[in-house]
Amino acid sequence: MTRSRITLLALAIAALVVAPLGQGNYIIYTLCSWLVFSIAAMGLNLTLGYAGQVSLAQAGFMGIGAYITALMTLNGVHWSLAAFISIVSSFAVGLALGYPALRVQHHFLAFVTLAFNTLLFLVLRNEEEITGGSFGLVGMPRPSFFGISTDGNLPFYYFSLVCFLLSTGVLWWILRSPWGRAFKALRENPIRAESLGLKIRRQTLLAFAIGSAFGGLAGAMQTPLVQFIEPGSFALIHSLKILLMVVVGGSGFFFGPMLGAAVVILLPELLRFTEGYYLIIYAALVIVLMVYSPNGLIGLGQKLLEKVRPKHEARHDLKQGVSL
């Protein structure tokens, strides 16, 4: 890492630390929500942006994490243990779901994950005795660490920030290893990668399961953040929302999902003044972005930067974006 990058990173973290200071509860809550969805989107970015597989079940994995954490913390288990179990469970479910589904890959994987998300929604709604059905679960406590309670919104924000930074660190650590290169190779040319000794099925499965585990952690954080969970919060539409975050931000870029989550969560707030037109404007913006820059906002930024200082031009016949 270059010195300027380290400086930028330090500035970004400092900005995250001071962001909630002096803000009202609502803004702090929105920021927390952004951190939580960033984690979920980061996980999906690993599956989609790096390994090139479309998953439509990220909200489902959040649901698994959220319900496990809710049920455990309601029964007096500490959040950190509950979160750990949530992460491990999501990872395991990811493996179990991905093993058969990744034999088919791409669009078919999208369908399998779509079906899984729908199925999970039905289970959460119908197994009333455990999950509370459509009424959901309420009153989950916010955790305390070493005697410091995160009941207040500001402490909870810092708790979320720590989780977010840890997740970012873990993801960065995975991607800096040879695995990062292997994931990119899977996306760009799986046949060639396999001929070079890459066990593509196993590596893709792990990308999917790790991505799912990030979803599990996001769910485990959603529970104490909202303190109310119901099946509708983890329905298919939310998986699509997380997918939108990854794509809008720039799939395959490390900071894409964070940016995408910010846009998807904050834009509705910014467009609130337009009242009924908000969804139309929002949809139009997304369409324009996708047409002009399939690589999302970060791709758009790079495009503009290259216009200012062109480095090299890729041959058009060999250019290939991340295709959905």
Add this chain to the structure above:
Amino acid sequence: MTMQPQAHIKPVLSVHNISKQFGGIRAVNNVSFDVLPGEILGLIGPNGSGKSTLFNCILGQLRPTEGHCAIKGRATDGVRPADLSLMGVGRTFQQLSVFPKMSVLDNVILAGQEHEGTMFSRLFSKGDAGLTSKAEQLIDFFRLTPYRNTEAGSLSYGQQKLVDAAMAFMAGPDIVLLDEPAGGVNLTMLGYLKDRLTTYNREHGTTFVVIEHNMEFVMSLCTRIIVLAQGEVIAEGTPDQIRSNQMVIDAYLGG
């Protein structure tokens, strides 16, 4: 390096009575040959002669109707491409086969990293799996050093062929199967590619099997040539013997 088949040297690749039937068409009919260590074997023949089918049988991609292929004594039938690579088999592809959005260096490192440790241990190893200097040597060998950090997709076609070749060699294979390495490459680059392949073969003793259409390229590169026509071996010998073989001239060279 010229090597004549000798009985006491173990072949790197042996093809035993391979036949492949597609419905009513017999694409390969009872083909047998051995490839000895250090040989550069050319596999030539007109379109539809069964070269690619044979190639795919060797690589375990097609199950032969009869017979079997073995690399270093291990049957290749049904072996997955990744395992074949781990067995010490490198290959290039007919079409361009680089990772276009990755740098040349990353392309070449990727070609070696899966051979280092296990998948799990690679998660904990250094980002380049300790392969940067080895990859740089290969990049230098193919004189691609100025493009070390360039995205492979933005190189010229011929340069990408060189990257592809460098990737095939990165894991230090015993045998490399080259599928039409000369296809679409201009004359200057062709001479250069030939020179690099010959040099690599001389320095490392790596065995090559080359499928090719370009006769001049095959004649100047290979130590031994097998000519296929309609799924059968019609001639086998040194480039000089092949040049003067009447059956080959009739079937393929067209006088």
